[in-house]
Amino acid sequence: MSFKTIEWKDDKVRMIDQRLLPDQEVYHDYSTSKEVARAIKEMVIRGAPAIGVAAAMGIAVGIRSSEAATMDDFSGEFNEACEMIGQTRPTAVNLFWAIKRMKIFFDANRSAGIESLKDLLKAEAIRLCEDDISINRRIGKNGAALIKDGSTVLTHCNAGALATAGYGTALGVIRGAVESGKKVKVFADETRPFLQGARLTAWELMKDGIDVTVITDNMAGYLMKKGEIDAAIVGADRIAANGDVANKIGTYMVAVLAERHSIPFYVAAPLSTIDMTISDGESIPIEERPSREVSHIKECQLVPDGVGIRNPAFDVTPNDLVTAIITEVGVVKKDYKKGLDKFFRG
Amino acid sequence: MSFKTIEWKDDKVRMIDQRLLPDQEVYHDYSTSKEVARAIKEMVIRGAPAIGVAAAMGIAVGIRSSEAATMDDFSGEFNEACEMIGQTRPTAVNLFWAIKRMKIFFDANRSAGIESLKDLLKAEAIRLCEDDISINRRIGKNGAALIKDGSTVLTHCNAGALATAGYGTALGVIRGAVESGKKVKVFADETRPFLQGARLTAWELMKDGIDVTVITDNMAGYLMKKGEIDAAIVGADRIAANGDVANKIGTYMVAVLAERHSIPFYVAAPLSTIDMTISDGESIPIEERPSREVSHIKECQLVPDGVGIRNPAFDVTPNDLVTAIITEVGVVKKDYKKGLDKFFRG
Numbered sequence: 001m002s003f004k005t006i007e008w009k010d011d012k013v014r015m016i017d018q019r020l021l022p023d024q025e026v027y028h029d030y031s032t033s034k035e036v037a038r039a040i041k042e043m044v045i046r047g048a049p050a051i052g053v054a055a056a057m058g059i060a061v062g063i064r065s066s067e068a069a070t071m072d073d074f075s076g077e078f079n080e081a082c083e084m085i086g087q088t089r090p091t092a093v094n095l096f097w098a099i100k101r102m103k104i105f106f107d108a109n110r111s112a113g114i115e116s117l118k119d120l121l122k123a124e125a126i127r128l129c130e131d132d133i134s135i136n137r138r139i140g141k142n143g144a145a146l147i148k149d150g151s152t153v154l155t156h157c158n159a160g161a162l163a164t165a166g167y168g169t170a171l172g173v174i175r176g177a178v179e180s181g182k183k184v185k186v187f188a189d190e191t192r193p194f195l196q197g198a199r200l201t202a203w204e205l206m207k208d209g210i211d212v213t214v215i216t217d218n219m220a221g222y223l224m225k226k227g228e229i230d231a232a233i234v235g236a237d238r239i240a241a242n243g244d245v246a247n248k249i250g251t252y253m254v255a256v257l258a259e260r261h262s263i264p265f266y267v268a269a270p271l272s273t274i275d276m277t278i279s280d281g282e283s284i285p286i287e288e289r290p291s292r293e294v295s296h297i298k299e300c301q302l303v304p305d306g307v308g309i310r311n312p313a314f315d316v317t318p319n320d321l322v323t324a325i326i327t328e329v330g331v332v333k334k335d336y337k338k339g340l341d342k343f344f345r346g
Numbered sequence: 347m348s349f350k351t352i353e354w355k356d357d358k359v360r361m362i363d364q365r366l367l368p369d370q371e372v373y374h375d376y377s378t379s380k381e382v383a384r385a386i387k388e389m390v391i392r393g394a395p396a397i398g399v400a401a402a403m404g405i406a407v408g409i410r411s412s413e414a415a416t417m418d419d420f421s422g423e424f425n426e427a428c429e430m431i432g433q434t435r436p437t438a439v440n441l442f443w444a445i446k447r448m449k450i451f452f453d454a455n456r457s458a459g460i461e462s463l464k465d466l467l468k469a470e471a472i473r474l475c476e477d478d479i480s481i482n483r484r485i486g487k488n489g490a491a492l493i494k495d496g497s498t499v500l501t502h503c504n505a506g507a508l509a510t511a512g513y514g515t516a517l518g519v520i521r522g523a524v525e526s527g528k529k530v531k532v533f534a535d536e537t538r539p540f541l542q543g544a545r546l547t548a549w550e551l552m553k554d555g556i557d558v559t560v561i562t563d564n565m566a567g568y569l570m571k572k573g574e575i576d577a578a579i580v581g582a583d584r585i586a587a588n589g590d591v592a593n594k595i596g597t598y599m600v601a602v603l604a605e606r607h608s609i610p611f612y613v614a615a616p617l618s619t620i621d622m623t624i625s626d627g628e629s630i631p632i633e634e635r636p637s638r639e640v641s642h643i644k645e646c647q648l649v650p651d652g653v654g655i656r657n658p659a660f661d662v663t664p665n666d667l668v669t670a671i672i673t674e675v676g677v678v679k680k681d682y683k684k685g686l687d688k689f690f691r692g
Contacts, residue, residue: 022650187656190640192538192562195648198641202653213654216538216640217564218596222632222661225598250564252571253599260602286568294536294562295544300646302541304368307548308559310533315568 002207005162006045006053008126011064013057015045018162022203033062033081040088040095043194047163048237048273049136052094053129055085059102060125064118074114078106090285091246091314092237093275098128132165135270135328139169140176143233143268143326147177151230152185154220157248158196159235159268160204169235169268171201173326178210185211187229191248192217193293193311217250224261232258236269243319243336244281249312255321264323271327276344281316289313348553351508352391352399354472357410359403361391364508368549379408379427386434386441389540393509394583394619395482398440399475401431405448406471410464420460424452424467436631437592437660438583439621444474478511481616481674485515486522489579489614489672493523497576498531500566503594504546505581505614515581515614517547519672524556531557533575537594538563539639539657563596570607578604582615589665589682590627595658601667610669617673622690627662635659 003025006015012029013036020026028044030036036058039045045054062081068074082099089095105124109117147153153174157163160171167175177184186205190198198214205212215223223229232254238246245251245267258265278284291309295302303309324333325340332339349371352361358375359382366372374390376382382404385391391400408427414420428445435441451470455463493499499520503509506517513521523530532551536544544560551558561569569575578600584592591597591613604611624630637655641648649655670679671686678685 023647189564190538190648192536192564198648199650203650206650206653211654213656214640214649215656216595217562218535218538218599219656219658219661221599221602222595222658223656225661249562249568253564253567253603256567256606257599257602294560297643297648298646300644301369302536302544302643303560304545304549304552307552308557310559310561310565310569312565312568315565315571 004166005050006057006129006165008057008122008129011061013054013061015039015054017044018046018200019043021199030058031061031065033058033084036061037084037088040085046196047158048092048094048235049132049164049169049270050162051089051092052098052272053132053165055095055098056102056125056128058085059099060121063121066114066118068114071110071114074117075106089287091287094272097272101128129165132270133167136164136167136169136172138328139268139270139326140167140172142328142331143173143266144176144180146231146264146266146324146326146331147173147182147184148230149182152187152228154187154189154229154232154254155201156189156197156234156251156254157191158200160201162200162204163235169270170233171205173233173266173268174210175208186213187223188212188214189217189220189250189254190214191250196248220254221257224257224263229263231264231266233266233268236267236273237314238284239267239269239274239325240278240281240284241276241337241340242280243322243325243340245317245322246281246284246286246314247317249315252315252317255317259321265321266324266326267322268326271329271343274340276340281318284316286315287313350512351396352403352475352511354403354468354475357407359400359407361385361400363390364392364546365389367545376404377407377411379404379430382407383430383434386431392542393504394438394440394581395478395510395515395616396508397435397438398444398618399478399511401441401444402448402471402474404431405445406467409467412460412464414460417456417460420463421452435633437633440618443618447474475511478616479513482510482513482515482518484674485614485616485672486513486518488674488677489519489612490522490526492577492610492612492670492672492677493519493528493530494576495528498533498574500533500535500575500578500600501547502535502543502580502597502600503537504542506547506550508546508550509581515616516579517551519579519612519614520556521554532559533569534558534560535563535566535596535600536560537596542594566600567603570603570609575609577610577612579612579614582613582619583660584630585613585615585620585671586624586627586630587622587683587686588626589668589671589686591663591668592627592630592632592660593663595661598661598663601663605667611667612670612672613668614672617675617689620686622686627664630662632661633659
């Protein structure tokens with residue numbers, strides 16, 4: 001992979017601007033928590049695991065410039081940074097998971113003193129980023145067995161290297177299958193309104209030499225009916241304790257169609273995406289994003305002025321439509337409640 | 347309605363250019379069959395009933411400038427025009443229905459002589475256009491009873507005034523319900539790739555003061571699951587004898603989702619859309635359109651160069667997902683084979 005979604009570089013957080021891909025490969029360097037929070041909110045970076053990494057790095061980079069003289073003041077600034085990052089996007093739980101991890105780490109290392117703690121927080125954020133890549137490789141390995149040689153797989157949105165620190169979750173499984181010697185073709189839903197599929201999934205799979213064909217979101221049913229799709233695989237923004245899956249808007253439609261055509265529907269996600277505090281998907285908050293994302297593509301206006309627009313960014317797929325959830329510690333099938341619980345109890 | 351989709355004006359065929367709406371209201375005047383054929387193929391005009399009207403007018407306008415001296419030569423030119431128009435778009439049967447109607451009319455009036463026949467063909471094409479509007483008003487009246495007061499209706503693509511000579515089929519039913527005093531809100535799928543929903547349905551409903559909200563195609567499932575949609579209504583490009591419905595790509599997905607949520611799924615279309623020569627939807631030809639419609643919006647590139655693209659323009663919804671078919675002669679429910687057959691046997 002010839003790009004990095006996010007990295008710590010020269011004590012700044014460097015991200016590729018995913019709003020401009022694939023036309024332009026532009027990198028931004030951020031040195032404050034506020035800048036990183038804005039980048040998350042405006043979707044310079046997106047994808048649940050990548051948002052988690054950005055959150056940790058955003059906190060660590062912001063607090064480096066603190067001039068606090070006492071641990072109480074330093075702790076106050078740290079909490080403010082956490083608060084600011086936490087208010088960017090409500091659905092992906094990896095954001096809150098990463099903030100929590102940084103908070104626990106902070107508390108465990110208070111005694112090190114302010115300057116050392118700055119370095120420790122930086123190291124922890126970088127570790128979280130590196131962990132994400134190795135977790136994704138394990139997801140890929142665990143999921144590869146589910147993808148048959150010679151099969152065509154539908155994916156929705158981008159759950160790839162660009163949605164993570166690298167390698168990807170759903171695309172990690174596809175990469176894992178390809179690395180194990182299987183031939184796999186991919187259909188990528190374009191994924192309106194942000195076009196993560198058309199712009200990002202197509203771009204990164206093409207870079208890897210994986211056969212990818214873009215379709216509009218409303219073509220998946222047609223292709224399933226014609227027998228051209230053997231499996232569907234997506235990432236997740238939050239998975240409830242019962243296996244209900246919040247993911248990019250349109251995922252639910254893919255799952256309903258997959259069920260109708262007896263096509264397996266897989267979800268690939270790290271444990272950090274699983275929210276065991278939420279019993280089912282109904283209580284997952286669904287972000288509504290600005291209407292301009294629907295009404296315009298770049299400067300091109302699609303919807304006439306004065307017309308109403310809705311823009312829910314995610315939907316929830318009930319667990320009964322999910323064939324398996326693929327994580328770094330293993331693959332779980334129904335009953336999800338039991339299976340997921342086992343993962344967390346070790 | 348302050349615009350005309352298609353009309354015969356000063357011995358030319360005038361069409362509003364639907365590729366440019368809603369940004370620009372541009373009208374083109376065509377005086378040859380070749381020009382009209384190209385306008386149909388390039389989607390200056392679209393929508394099954396409108397294509398039928400365009401076909402009839404395209405034949406009539408082309409043949410007016412014939413310099414044939416014998417009826418045999420004139421008949422040859424007429425058949426060439428029919429042939430050319432018939433090769434534009436394969437799915438909507440109204441095209442072939444209109445050509446057949448013109449051919450039968452030609453044969454019945456051969457004895458009138460060349461110059462009179464030119465005028466008679468013109469009059470027949472204008473009559474076909476006027477008929478279409480009155481047929482749509484009857485569809486609207488027949489369907490209005492199915493739309494409950496205070497309900498929210500989802501529609502896909504544009505089956506409105508712009509898809510017909512005027513008033514519309516699916517939107518005709520919505521207009522009929524509104525004219526009968528009911529309050530109706532509309533969700534319009536944007537309908538990628540050509541964006542008939544975002545651009546055309548939104549535009550013409552707003553002009554009529556009907557409450558319309560645009561969503562991307564992949565949001566319909568989310569809204570149905572939340573209970574925000576009471577009914578779905580679409581038009582059709584071809585209906586087989588058993589009630590299978592070919593319509594704009596994505597219609598099938600709406601129908602599958604409607605069934606899952608026990609939401610009625612209605613199809614509104616004139617008898618000219620029903621193809622009794624085809625027993626079921628599997629034998630309806632599905633047009634694949636140029637990939638640029640998916641990869642670009644105007645000059646804006648969405649998909650990186652080198653990535654595969656599919657662009658089937660229609661899909662087939664099996665009759666078991668259709669709650670009712672609304673025509674100008676009445677509403678038919680299962681069993682469609684029997685019900686449709688009755689319509690055609692009088």
